[in-house]
Amino acid sequence: MGNRYFQLAREAVERAEQMATSGHPDTQNQINVALNNLSAAFHQSTSAEKEQLTSYQEVIQELSHEASNKPF
Incomplete structure (x- = not known):
């Protein structure tokens, strides 16, 4: 069985990403969920998982930046 926190963060x-691509209005809420899951997962992860989580965090930071620059 894998690290459940890691799986939740990945999902x-x-x-x-899917919500941002489709322009879903709740994208920022999902970004916040992802950030919380990434934080929880990081403390329970192996070194290899931490590398992947860092990559996921970069994706979320980019999505967050894009979401904050969209006009209302």
Whole structure:
């Protein structure tokens, strides 16, 4: 069985990417969920998982930046 926190973080990042791509109005909420999941996962992860989580965090930071620059 894998690290459940890692799985939750990965799934949350994937959902955030999908929502951002489709222009979903709740994208920022999903970005926040992903950030929380990433934080929880980081403390329970192996070195290899931490590298992947860092990559996911970069994706979320980019999505967050894009979401904050969209006109209302």
